[in-house]
Amino acid sequence: MTRLYDDPATFTEDMVTGFVAAHPQHVRRVPGGVVRSRPARAGKVAVVTGGGSGHYPAFCGVVGPGFADGAVIGNIFTSPSAADAHSVARAADRGAGVVFSFGNYAGDNMNFGLAVERLAREGVRAHNVVVTDDVASAPAEEQAKRRGVVGDFVVFKVASAAAEEGYDFDEVVRVAEHANARTRSLGVAFDGCTLPGQDHALFEVPEGRMGLGLGIHGEPGVSETPMPSASELAKTLVDGVLAEAPAEGGRVTAILNGLGATKYEELFVVWGTAARLLAEAGVEVVAPEVGELVTSLDMAGCSLTLTWLDDELERLWLAPADTPAYRRGTIESSTSDVEVEDVVPVEQEVVVAPEAGQATSGVVAGALRAVADLLRDNEDEFGRLDAIAGDGDHGRGMTRGSAAGAEAAETAAGQGVGPSAVLLEAGDAWASKAGGTSGVLWGAALRSFGDLLPDDREARAADLVAGADAALASVQRLGRAELGDKTLVDALVPFVDELRAAVGEGVGGVAAWRRAATASTKAAAATAQLRPRTGRARPLAERSVGTPDPGATSLALVLTRVGELIERGGEDQ
Amino acid sequence: MTRLYDDPATFTEDMVTGFVAAHPQHVRRVPGGVVRSRPARAGKVAVVTGGGSGHYPAFCGVVGPGFADGAVIGNIFTSPSAADAHSVARAADRGAGVVFSFGNYAGDNMNFGLAVERLAREGVRAHNVVVTDDVASAPAEEQAKRRGVVGDFVVFKVASAAAEEGYDFDEVVRVAEHANARTRSLGVAFDGCTLPGQDHALFEVPEGRMGLGLGIHGEPGVSETPMPSASELAKTLVDGVLAEAPAEGGRVTAILNGLGATKYEELFVVWGTAARLLAEAGVEVVAPEVGELVTSLDMAGCSLTLTWLDDELERLWLAPADTPAYRRGTIESSTSDVEVEDVVPVEQEVVVAPEAGQATSGVVAGALRAVADLLRDNEDEFGRLDAIAGDGDHGRGMTRGSAAGAEAAETAAGQGVGPSAVLLEAGDAWASKAGGTSGVLWGAALRSFGDLLPDDREARAADLVAGADAALASVQRLGRAELGDKTLVDALVPFVDELRAAVGEGVGGVAAWRRAATASTKAAAATAQLRPRTGRARPLAERSVGTPDPGATSLALVLTRVGELIERGGEDQ
Known part of the structure; x- marks a missing residue:
């Protein structure tokens, strides 16, 4: 279990502080993560990895010459926000664009997608290479x-080495996707891990x-079996990965990875048999790694990863690298001579709205404050609900x-901007601080809703319907959840349907909202009757x-509370 | 817990097989451990580390250019035998002698001492540098x-880098001992580890x-406390090590080491505070390491190590290295161009003994076979006794x-050699295969006893007394245990005393042996009434x-069974 922490709420922050203190030669901190302490030469394509933390040395441990230019660091097992990914990318960009690479998880797809x-x-070329190597998952x-x-x-290593060699943007993307297409993994687990502060x-x-x-x-696996011997496990892993081989025989590189509590000696015992079985299958292994490269805190388990090499992939896999947790060979440094440059923040232009829009902004900011108070008061209850099937961090x-x-909304409203700008700022801030899947969905919903609110007149019932429609559309586009999947979509669709119906019947905006909130x-x-479509174990x-x-x-x-507020606002006027 | 193994009895062998298969560029296997896959240049002082296994990457993970020339690999948490240490040293020696360095444990001191x-x-210069950094242990x-x-x-790193730079034998020893004198560690544990095959x-x-x-x-610690926060732990470790500082302020290098189940993220959280506290104490930290460098299987816990640097130690600490588990900078390889040379085994000359000596050899070999059968039949019982206060591997x-x-005794007796040569071979083989402390003591006892048996006439009662005296002396010299420490000395001293007394009284050799065995x-x-002087926890x-x-x-x-055998032998004659 995770035993060492000060405040579980700041665990990731505290971890990054110590990490950067230990490795100042390799990394420096930027909002949302870390980048190389000395930037790469101008014109090099930047490769940025990332995801939730708790997987060290993935991902921040592989930032440095020959490997990644930056890593976006989310909370434990939680996707970093789009703002985090954007911030790290801006700091890592050397003028030739940014290739993000990360594992295929809903929150990461959404957040890195928004960052792209x-x-x-902003005129920065960016692309996501999503890694999909786990043969057990689909x-x-x-x-x-x-x-x-x-x-x-x-995939990160190959893409990074290609960028270091001087590949252009399209070529880095091509070879990274090529590496992913030739990589297969199969893992097993013997025991779960505990998050900081949890029992x-x-x-x-x-x-x-x-x-x-x-x-x-x-996440769900294939089956549960009795604990095998080391040799039996080696056979299970080798057979399972070879069954999905993209090529007959050939050359591979291999990673036998421990998840945290399955130790080096055990991994070597398994590798002894795995190496023999691979040789017997006519597979030549080049420069394997046996150790902890992608952990899950103190989870017990391991996995076998094989990447079928061609000459290009082999050269890139063997290329030198110098990072906190992974070093190989002699790096002909691609580091620039320039001193560290601070990222110039993109200045937002403040456009003052007409009085009607400013009034709406005030209502929006007030509503968001009331929502924040409401959610704070209910934090424990939401945490309790989430702990039953999730990781308990929803509250x-x-x-x-x-x-x-x-x-953010109060600040923006104070500058006199209209409701769309207020909700843009509020959505960005929400997504950034909440992290995870629900953070990005709430952020997107607020922004989309705000886009449909007028700046130059009072909002009408039809504006609310249009805004709610837009919010639902972005939630579904990003989250890909359908009705019945046991997500917030199950409460959002009935809200939008009822709101549209009520307004269609001629009911006023405030009353329609309340009817819709009741349906929600x-x-x-x-949703208590439902099972999640994809859940954790x-x-x-x-x-x-x-x-x-x-x-x-x-x-x-929240929808109910907002209904109460706009009703009272209506009465006040 | 350790979950992955095939046969617990061959766990270490299997681990080394997989380790060598994963790292053929760095290491090759020799009897007793591993050496660099390509030997260092001729004339370089060899640095050989070692000890029980279960501590990866210590010790075999740091063999390679810039670091160790070889590692002696014992069973899990069990000292390698003197024969293992000797074998690895012979394979690693490049003509300038061998500096062994290892942690201060009784079994390692004995076995490396015998190897030296x-x-x-054999004309090979060798010396032991014993590391004594744990401030909590005395x-x-x-x-x-x-x-x-x-x-x-x-200490290994500094000694290895010095040898790589071309230091001569005395200078490598000097700087290694200097590094040890300036190094202090304090550790904590939250949970124990399990050995392969144990519940x-x-x-x-x-x-x-x-x-x-x-x-x-x-092993016993200082105290038991409630679980602290990460910051409190950082303060405990920093204060504890600084209290023993060999110098005011100054420059140090630091290792915050995880024992196996205390993971990287937690270590970084602790390091964040430790780094701040060290800075506040005026201590400058150079190139710290935060991670798993000396583990104990899946033990939960961590430790802080500080080494106070001078210019020489700093240069050697920062020197490049290229090993399976630890790489730094660019190594100007000290590797020789020669192909791997096989170690030429030292040929033993067979000296055929007179008939009387050959007869004694036959009795000795027969007795050892009977002892082996007896011990095999009692393996479970001894394992059970040992599991109560030890690691259960005595059986x-x-x-x-x-x-x-x-x-070994049967082979030697078959060649016609005398009892001293038979017991020399038997003792070496016993120590080598048994490993650990009891293995080395039994091996030494057999050799010392054999030295006093005549090759040219029948053994007499006085020979038995002299042999038993010599065996006791070597056991006490090597093991440093006194009567009452709850070791085999408690059964050996009464045996020798009673044997000497009985023979002094004129009792015949066979009857005296039986009386002595009864006393033993x-x-x-x-010994059931005793507490071990130094034990495990x-x-x-x-x-x-x-x-x-x-x-x-x-x-x-065993003594009782031998008494029965020689009595029957006497009756038979």
């Missing part, structure tokens, strides 16, 4: 749905049993996000039946 | 009694508590050692009260 969009708006014909696990390490493991594997294909955050995430959103509350309660998904979804519950509560 | 003596007899005025923990890593942890720390100063094999060690001893059996049983030392010492018990059983 924002960078594009069938071969749905490779794009597979999770990214230790294959991350190979219980995030998930459990029964004693004497092994979860085959269990994800590194406890904290909502509190942090809404507080930051309210503060009912629907949120009904299967036992937890089962366990969640009978408990309403925390995301749907908090959404309905 | 044997190398000296007071400052008894520094030589302190255990070696993570300070090993610094229970080797020792335990109660939940929510911390063992301050607990050794990496569970297995005795079975392996005695079987190897019997086989009684004394072995009486304090709770285990306490727990052993009421149980006889397994080493004393097995010795008395």
Whole structure:
């Protein structure tokens, strides 16, 4: 279990502080993560990795010459925000664009996707290479749905070495995707890990049993079996990965990775047999790694990753690197001679809105403050709901996000901007501070809703319908959840439907909102009957039946509170 | 817990097989351990590390240019044998002698000490640098009694870099001892580790508590405290090490080391505060390491090591190295161009003994075979006794050692050599296969006893007394145990005393032996009342009260069985 921490709420911050203090030669801190302490030469394509933390040396441990230019650091097992990814990318960019590479998880896809969009708006070329190496997480014909696990390490390394060699943007993307297409992993778990400050493991594997294909955050696996011997496990892993080989025989590189509590000596015992089995299968292994490259705190388990090499991939895999946690050969430094440059923040232009828009801004900022108070008061309850099937951080995430959103909204409203600008600022701040999947969805929903609010007149009922429609559309585009998947979509769709229906019947905006909030509350309660479509470990998904979804519950509560506020606002006027 | 293994009895062998398979560029296997895959240039002083395994990357993970020339690999937490150390040293020697460096543990001191003596007899210069950095294991005025923990890593690195730079033998020894004198460590443990194939942890720390100063094999610590926060722990470690500083302020290098289950993120959180506290104390930190450098399987805990640097130590610490688990900078390879040379085994000359000596050899070989059978039949019982206060491997060690001893004795007797040569071979084989402390003691006892047996006439009662006296002397010289320390000495001293008394009274050799064996059996049983002088964790030392010492018990059983055999031999004649 994770035993050493000061405040669980600042664990990741504290970790980064110590990490940067230990490795000042390699990394420096920027908002959202770290970049190389000395930037690469101008004109080099930047490779930025990232994701939730708790996987050291992935991802911040591989920043340095020959490897990544930067790493975006989320909270433990939680996607960093789009603002984090954007910030690190801006600091890492050397004028030739930024290739993000990360494992295939919903929150990361959303946040890095938003960062790419924002960078594009700013004229910075950016692209996401999503790693999908875990053969246990989806069938071969749905490779794009597979999770990214230790294959991350190979893909990052290859892409980074290509950029170091002087590949242009398109070529770095090509070779990174090529490496991903030729990489397969299969993992097993023997015991879950605990998050800082928690008493219980995030998930459990029964004693004497092994979860085959269990994800590194406890996502569902393939099966549960009795604990095998080291040789049996080697055979399971080698057979499982070779069954998905993209090529016959050939040359591979291999990573036998320990997740944290499965130690080096055990890994070497397994590797002894795995190396023999690979040789017997006619597979030549080049420069394997046996150790801890992608951990999950103190999780017990290991995985085998094979990447089928061609001459290009082999050269890039063997290329030198010099980072805090991974060094190989002699790096002909690509470091520039320039001193560290501070990232010039992009100045936002303040456009003062007409009086009607400023009035709406005031209502919006007041509502966000009230929502923040409401969520803070309910933090424990949401945490309790989330702990049943998740990692228990929903309450904290909502509190942090809404507080930051309210503060940003108040500041913006104080500058006299209109409601769309207020909600843009509030959404960015919310997503940035909340982190994770719900943070990015709330941030996007606020921004999309705000886009449809007029700056030059009072908002009408039809504006609310249009805004709610837009918010739902961005939540579904980013989150890819459908009705019935036990997410906040289950409370948002009934809200939008009822709002549209009521306004269509001629009901006023305030009354329509309240009717819609009631429908949302009912629907949120009904999520108790559902099972999550994709959840964490299967036992937890089962366990969640009978408990309403925390995301749907908090959404309905917020919508109800906003309804009360705009009604009172209406009465006041 | 250690979950992955095939046969616990061959765990270390299997681990080395996988390790060498993963790192053929760095290491090759030799009897007793590994050496660099390409030898260093001729004339370089060889630095050889070693000890029990279970501490990866210590010790075999740091073999390579810039670091060690070889590592002697014992079984888990068990000293390698003198033959292992000798073998690795011969393979690593490049004509300028061998500096062994290892942590201060009884078994390692004995076995490396014997290896140095044997190398000296063969004309190879050798010296032991014993690391004593653990401030919790003995007071400052008894520094030589302190255990070696993570300070090993610094001392090995500095000595290796000095040898790489071309220091001569005396200078490598000088700088290694200088590094040890300026190195201090303090460690804590939160939970014990389990050995392969065992259900229970080797020792335990109660939940929510911390063992301050607990050794990496569970040796007694300073105190037990409630679990601190990360900041409190940082302060405890920094204050504890600084209290023993050999210099005011100054420059240090630091290692914040995780023992296996205390993970990188936690270590970085602790390091953030430790780095600040060191700076506040006016201590400048150069190139610290935060990670897993000396583990104890999956033990939970960590330690802080500081080495006060001068210009020489700083240069050597920062010097490049290229090994499986530790790489730094660019190594100007000191590797020779020669292909790997096989070690030429030292041929033993066979000296055929007169008939009387050959007859004694036959009796000795027969007795050793009977002893091996006896010990095999009692393996479980000795394992059970040892599990109460030790690591439960006494039964297995005795079975392996005695079987190897019997086989070597039979081979030697078949060649017609005398009893001293038979017991020399048997002792070497026993020590080599049994490993650990009892292995080296039994090996030395057999050799010393054999030295006093005549080759040219029948052995007499006085020869037995002289042989037993010599065996006791070597056991006490090597093991440094006194009567009452709850070791095999408690059964050996009464045996020798009674044997001498009986022979002095004119009793014949066979009857005197039986009387002495009876005294030994009684004394072995009486060890149940004793507490070990130095044991493993304090709770285990306490727990052993009421149980006889397994080493004393097995010795008395063997002496009794030998008495029966020589009596029957006498009757037969």
